[in-house]
Amino acid sequence: MKKLFLGAAVAMSTLTFAQQFGVKAGMNVSSLSTEEGLSDQGSKIGFNAGVFMNAPIAENFSIQPELLYSQMGDKYNQNIAGTTYARSRNLDYITLPVMFQYNATPSFYLEAGPEFGLLVTAKNKYTNESSNSTIGESANYKDDLNSFNAGLGLGAGYYFTPQVGVTARYVAGLTDIFKDGNNSGSAVKNNVFQVGLAYKF
Secondary structure (H helix, E strand, C coil): CHHHHHHHHHHHHHCCCCCEEEEEEEEEEEEEEECCEECCCECEEEEEEEEEEEEEEECCEEEEEEEEEEEEEEEEEEEECCEEEEEEEEEEEEEEEEEEEEECCCCEEEEEEEEEEEEEEEEEEEEECCCCEEEEECCCCHHHECCEEEEEEEEEEEECCCCEEEEEEEEEECCCCECCCCCCCCCCEEEEEEEEEEEEC
């Protein structure tokens, strides 16, 4: 995994023609799914933030590698005697999306490409939703999960000015979050919808 990130960094450094650098940040709406479809858990709100480089590779086409901190996971609510309790599964990753973009106009683009992730932390947080108070948090159990995560992203973006734009992307998970033998059911995969702002220097 470290070699993958190192190789991506080297590849980014070789794209020295007309490239632009920038920063981006936004909101994640994440969930988990199985081979049968969505799990019985709900979606969870998180954030993403990081840096990117955009470089043309052909007329109307460009490549955009990014390095992001991205919060994923899911949330489960349960009502007991009129009180709502929640369990949030917080899975935080350092992600490396590599998006191939089609620039339909100078301001609007469509994109698709792979995303690779490295798990940083995995914790469960328990809250009393009725009183908006935290009950407790589990220890970091990332050693029980796969450290590597892969997904396929599809998205679009629009720049109001040459520097400032809005972005939207959906990333469908391709790999099981659990290590072999740590999950008795079918594969469980990350899924996340992201919206945010981007700024090019």
